[in-house]
Amino acid sequence: MHPTHWGRLCPNETPEGSNCGLVKNLALSACISVAVNVEKVRQVLYPMGVTPAPDSNRELRLSGAKIFINGSLIGHHPYPSELVSELRDRRRRGEISSEINVAHFKTMDRREEIYVNCDEGRVRRPLIIVEKGVSMLQPEHVEKIRSGEWSWEDLVKNAIIEYIDAEEEENIYVALNLDAISPKHTHVELSSYTILGICASLIPYPEHNQSPRNSYEAAMAKQALGVYTTNFIYRVDSRSHVLHYPQISIVKTKPMEILGYNHRPSGQNCVVAIISFEGYNMEDALVFNKASIERGLGRSTFFRIYEAESRQYLGGLKDRFIIPEAGIRGFRGEQYYRLLESDGIVSLEASTVGGDVLIGRISPPRFLEEYKEFEVKGPSMRDTSVDVRQSEAGIVDDIFITESNEGNKLVKVRVRDQRIPELGDKFASRHGQKGVIGMIVPQEDMPFAESGIVPDIIVNPHAIPSRMTIGQFLESMAGKMAAARGRSADGTPFVNEKSSEIKQTLKDYGFSHTGREVFYSGITGEKFVADIFVGIVYYQKLHHMVSDKVHARARGQVQMLTRQPTEGRARGGGLRFGEMERDCLIGHGAAMLLRDRLLEESDKYLLYVCENCGYIAYFDIKRRAYVCRICEDDAQISPVVISYAFKLLLQELMSLCVAPKLKLTERA
Amino acid sequence: MKMEILERDENSLRLRIGGTNAAFMNALRRIILSEVPSMAVDDVVIIENSSTIQDEFLAHRIGLMPLKTDLDTYNLPENCICKSEFGCNLCRASLILDVEAEDHTITVYSGEFKSENPATIPVSGKIPIVKLAPEQKVRLEAYARLGKGEDHARWQPVSMCAYKFRPIVKVDSKHCDLCGACVEICPKNVLLKAGNKVEIKNSDNCTLCQDCMDICKKTPKAVEVVWDENSFIFSLESTGALSPERILSEALNILDGKLKDFLEQFAGKENEK
């Protein structure tokens, strides 16, 4: 961070890792300038007594101030302070563009310089003008805004607010809030929380958190599920999630109102207790109440679009939407097409699993030669149907039939899948405290309070000390207080309801001022010795769900090139037995296991080698004989078990004109 | 065992029970939460649904509305004589919803379900189930069955069932310097400053939070909160499916049944010897 970033770039919102500090986000009130014509500015400055640089005499050059527009010298002026204040006055009066900023540099041993900036790309921020210790923004102006008589632009036009760029900010003195204004101040902040960006301003009580936690949350808030748009039923986004019951956070911040977060929230207020529970919330895991989940907590729907276009090819051939018939190349088997209707498209509300065909399509062969080799008459069509992804399932939600840009028939099928929270789904509070579900506990086993309250979520106390997210405690207590009194709590950064007020209100509504409550074990029925800290914390369901990630493989596809198992879940790949795992087996001397992992269960290959010349030989099926093309009759051919990747290496070396020879000896 | 009814209304019950222990009270609580059967929809056949809400979302909402339960007429599906997966009149009640918004947006309420058994209806008719835009339609048949809370939360007959140890609040007026801090800090206003001593008012309201003890600067503490481990304040709030008394008696019958079964089996084993 640099001091000029204040109020322009968010101090918290930046990615972790390689892009840290390089990817920046604008602060709430900052905006980017969009250039004013330089010539016009020049025409304003010359009549104000600026002598163009070529015309200025030696005396003026030595005593006067240098005037720059967008960094290039345009002339000199004998009375810089007067010029600057006149320019600023004109800007406030609206005689020159409000986009123009003026900076006046007076350094002890250097000549004065005035920088007039009117180029594009400067980050500027609005500030309330203060004159003689009085803010220009008065209650009557606020009233006009509230009644709709005035808009934001009127505040700028009437010289109540002006935009300041980084250079002009060097000349002003900004008060943090109205109470701090003194006669020396020239401006006052709109509000202290405007230094934050959008994501960081959703965090309640961020000033009580360790700074990196706010950065983590700023990154995570973007992964939270909510209702991303209200017309999702008409949309064909390739992937989307919709939370069933989004709630406004009960501990709000003021920017939320401005950002519209209260209309499209992305989380739910959960009753959260901080205790360990049977060890199943170790290492940031969360224990969830089974009954809460059954009542709809954290439910969401996942939508995926599958699409197919009927393309036209050279020679008048084109794709057709149809139920493919047996005999077509690539036919998958009758059962995969069972859901198709006669037009080759699935029926609505059909329940599908991975592999089921959604859109039946046949295409002409890729190359016309492809079928000429065979005796079959006419073009044999290929099956290019679109099926549900392996490892996914869902119900056909909607079907869109339209035309593509080229005028081809285009079919899009939306498949939905209800996601009920399950073991391994990821949730996060607004304080960078993320975790996955570690156990789902029946309600009767959960701890209960005298009032009958059972927590929705139990988080482990160890999540707190090292991370120092005190904001979560305050949110928890403020949430409980807000629900009890029936008015949401204000957790706006820097200007919020203080902990002393929260404590007092909690007490007034019959809760301990500590935020703790007496709980009884649901399993034994005995009272816990310690009182348990519970309250309402806003939790966000993040879009990393186990059902998108679970993966296991016994056997399956191999890569064509290396004959090793494929990689990745989408291709039904294997789990990599990497270098470190290999080292481990070597360390244990588990040679047979190592051989099994790296050879038998991977790319085992039987290679014939000619011991005479050391090159690869082969078995000729027609002659029923082992052949070495180099040694012919002198060949001495033996089979060797090697990894296919090694065979590939040998052949690739050969292609590089390197002749690798294998020397065989009997096994010791 | 001594018992006293503290509060009692249509859907809730508050008892003071003495001479028992946490194990028994917790057994009772757990049975009420997980084993007392009640009626809820667990099968929805959707004939038509053109609403904005998906079928499974709708079915989930329908399942969650509590139904008035007639435990004497209906059997649990697993105990029913019909032994059929689909169910019979003795273990299943069907409800029908058939609504269409004609020319303006409507809200469909739980009260619009037509039940084959007029006794098995939603507890509240005002629960919004879905909203329909003009020309949207919902037609479905829902099958309600008896079930237990251990299988799904929709079959829990209570929205709250908990107890606390009966608090005993003591003020040692000899040690007390009348600083008033304990009176100030108590969230339930159990302590009261009256003249030159601290009095105790409605000690049953005490939550056992012991904030008063924590704030008292005297050693030994002038105010003391302890609890009687054999005496409880038990409260229960029904969803409306069953009356609170019925829930309680049903739970006790289940507990009784378990004990009787245990005894019988044990007696059988004894005889084998």
Next chain:
Amino acid sequence: MIIPVRCFTCGKVIGDKWEDFAQRVKEGDDAGKVLDDLGLTRYCCRRMLLSHVEIIDEIIKFYEVGRKQQIGPP
């Protein structure tokens, strides 16, 4: 989206109280007072109503408009 039928935490039916609540709060009543009147004593149930947003009202607008323009689903 639409008011949940029950409180997530305790299972009390809150769906039937939403319209009363929303109406009275809109008329300017104090939300805390309305919640008390509706018999919601626990903070878990109270947060359900306090923090609810009836987004379905906005989703449904697309159907209302869609019908007028005859582009919506049948």
